[in-house]
Structure formats: C-alpha cells, structure tokens
Amino acid sequence: MIPETRSFPGARRPDRTRRQDVDGVGIAVYEWGKESDPVVFFVHGGSDFAGTYDVFAPLCADAGWRVVAWDHRGHGDSDHAALYSWDADIRDALSVMSSVTDSPAPVVAHSKGGAFMMQLIDGSPYRVSKMVNIDGMPSKRRMPDVPDHDQSRLLAGEIGSWLDYRHEAHSAERKPGTLEDLARRRGKMNPRLSIEWLEYLVTIGAKQDHDGWRWKLDPSMRFGGFGPWRPEWSALRMASLPIPFLGFIGTVDEPMGWGARERDIRPWLPAGGHLEVLQDIGHFIHIEVPEIVAPKVLDFIS
C-alpha cells in the first residue's frame, strides 16, 4: 500500500533520521540542517511528535543551526514502552542529547516538553546553555497533555476511571479513519490550526493500515489523571534556572493549553528571564505564527 501524502507550505521533513536505544526503548531521532552547524534541541509536547516542528525547525536550520528533535517514548515512531513517566522522558532526553554533544546547547521546548526540560536543566544544568519555553510554564490549572499519574487532580472518579482504563489497556487500539477523519478529530484539540496542517500531520504522526489511518501514539497512554506532582514544583524549578531564559505564552486558551497567565508566570521567571506574551495566539505558538517566533528564538539563541 502506498500511503497518501500531503504537503504544507514551508514544511520539510528532517534531513537525517536515526534510532537511539535507551535501555531497550528505541527513540526516533531527527535532524534538520548541516551536521557541522551548532546544535539546538527541539522538544515536543504531550501527544505530539517531532514532526510538529516540520515548519519551525527548517526555519532555524536554514539560519545555520543543526536542529535535533526526537519522538518521546510512546509517541510518533519511538517504541511503545510498558511504563511511562516524567523521569523516564527526562532520561530519554539525556540519552539523545549526550549522543549528539557533550557541550551545553540551547533548547526550544513546547508545553509538557518545556516543563520536563526545566526539570532536566535543574538536575543537569551543564547540558543546556539557553532555554526557550513555549507555553510549558507553570500554571495552577491542570495540564491536559501530562500523562497519567503526573497530574495532581485527585477526584475519586478520576482515579477509578484511570484504573478501569488500565484493565483494558492491553487490548486498546487507536480508532481507524480516513486521513481527513483523523485531521478533523485532532482539530478538536487544535482548533486554531488549519485543516491543511492537520492533514499534513496525519501523514507523519499516523500510519495507514488496511482499515484506515491510526495515530501512532501508544493507545495505552491516557492523559489527564492524578498523582503527587504539584504545579508549584515546576515554578520552583523555573525560578532557579541558571541559564538565559525566554518564555512565550499566548492569550487564547485551548483544550491542549495550560491556561498559564502572565501574572502566574512573571513572579517565577528566573533571574534575567524574559517573557513574550503574544496577543490572540493559542497554545501552539510556534505553529500558528512561526514567522514571528522564529526570529525571536534565533536572536535569543545566537
């Protein structure tokens, strides 16, 4: 079967791909730009995959950067693991980063990726030289793209529902559909992104089987939930970041967004940190307005 394809203006698949074995879990790694250029790491958010940088990464690669991104475990073309956790995501990140360079490099991270990279930097500050955090800064609201037990909501029904799902997880399958079906479904979570972009994403983040397209995201993963994690822990880590910091938030709430407000974030910015608040923009800032974000990011990391 020859899979359907889509193109999108400005979108470009990576120049190189490889797999990184992280203690038995295969992580799909992607690179845009020349191998001899300075490294910048791009980190995607929950439920996403590195291909969501297919427009933004080429803009940075064409400006002289070697952009390295990877699919988190259970996402995109990385292996589906038996267990998922924030700490495991951080270890996977460290493994990929150390396979590319031993020197500190800048990081651009979105949503959940931004939050767990702040934890990585807090523990391994020698790995990162500068951080761009795109709407992955702490909020008192729940974080819809944070897996399972990493949430702080503790309603009995929520716990029971999560446990019920664990009983069925071994046989769970993604619902098949046409390419257009999957794009429309994703559009409910990404209402501000164009259908053309979402259809393009389907051709990267989903696979075409005999009965239709399915997202590659591990169906045993269930987002939302509960756990000991507290939003203020991210705030404390952000405040103590020892490197230059640039944050972006939009002013429009979205289903996948964290609802962080400027007033929530400013008190916790690290020393010298800068926050850009973009009016009338949603959670996927770098996808909505790459032409605005890319120059600011390039200026910051250069």
Place this chain on the structure above:
Amino acid sequence: MTTITLQHNKISLALHQIQGGSGRPLLLLHGLGEHGRNMSNINLTWNGPIWALDFTGHGESTVPRGGGYSSEILMADVDIALRQLGPCTLLGRGLGAYVAFLTAGARPQLVRGAVLVDGPGLSGGAIHATSTGEFTEPGPRVGTAPDPWALFELSRDARPPNYALTFIGLAKAGSGLEDPVAVTCTVNPPWVEAIRAEAGVLTDITVQEALDIYATN
C-alpha cells in the same frame, strides 16, 4: 503454592496462592526488591485464602524495558489482582504498604482494610521538588533480581504528606469502614506520620490485631 498470571497492559503479573480456603482473601504486597513468595514468611493467622502479588519488575512478573515506574502503576497492578480476587484485605510491607494504602483510597469498596507493615521502600523519596541528577544507566539486571529501574525509581518516588491525606480521605469516605487503614510501622516517614494523626487510621496495634479486626468487617 499455585501461581496464576494476570495481564496488566504489557506486563504479565504473577499472583501466588499461599493458603487456600474460602471467605474474603488476604492479599500480601511485598517490599521494594522483594517478591510475593517472601511474604509467606510473615507470621500471621488468616481464616481464608491468602494470595501474594509480584509487582511489575519483581519476582515472576514481567521486567519491562527502560523503567518508568511509579507507585501509582503498582497500585494498578493491585487493582488487576482485586478484579480477579474480589474484595480483599491488604497487608503491605515497605513499598507494598504504601501501595496498599493508595489502593485503599482508590478502590475503597474493594479494600476491606489495609495493614501497613515496616519494610524496604516504606519511605520513598522526596516530599517536594528536588534536583534530580543525571542518571541514565542502572546497570544490568542480575539473574532473577528485581528490575534495577524499579529499585532506583521506586526508592525515590515523591510521597508528599498532603497527597497521602487525600487518599486517606477517599478511603474513609468510600469504604464504609470506621478505620480503613492500620499502621503497624515503627518507622515514620512523612507520609506515614501525616496519616497517623488522621481519624480512620488504627495505630498502636499489632499486625494480627489489625487482621482480626478486618476479618470481621
């Protein structure tokens, strides 16, 4: 001793029957680095079937690749066993005590008393945000030893007291038991200290005394 296998997502869980009989089962949950069969060494009397579970990554249960452990995932292991056995009294040692406690709050109608006993992994990790240093390789698994990732991750999972208090609240609200949790531990990590002071928690009690109370409830 007979063993049955239960499926929890990609993990096959080993559930051992230590004692036969009829009536409400007692389910034993081992400590960090132990396995279910170790629990048969505990000196106790229970007039009914006794089962012991091997948590994910321990004993005869599957050792997954790449870690990612949490106490909440082990709580889901126990929930898989509860669906097989029906309502049970839980007795947990160390890590198993914490998991038994969480399960008492998460499935209050299925847990007819949780008895918490000292043992490895009782304390867990931090109770607040900490800097977690770089650690990417735990070394190879030795023979039939537990998964090194389990030993590493479950010895430092966060257990804030206010998180524990939420679970004792759920256990009290949902179980119908006057005292759904019995603390027999002599060690008092912050989460145990927090729940000790709560109504609905039996303290100053032996393991056997607690089991005798729950056997009649």
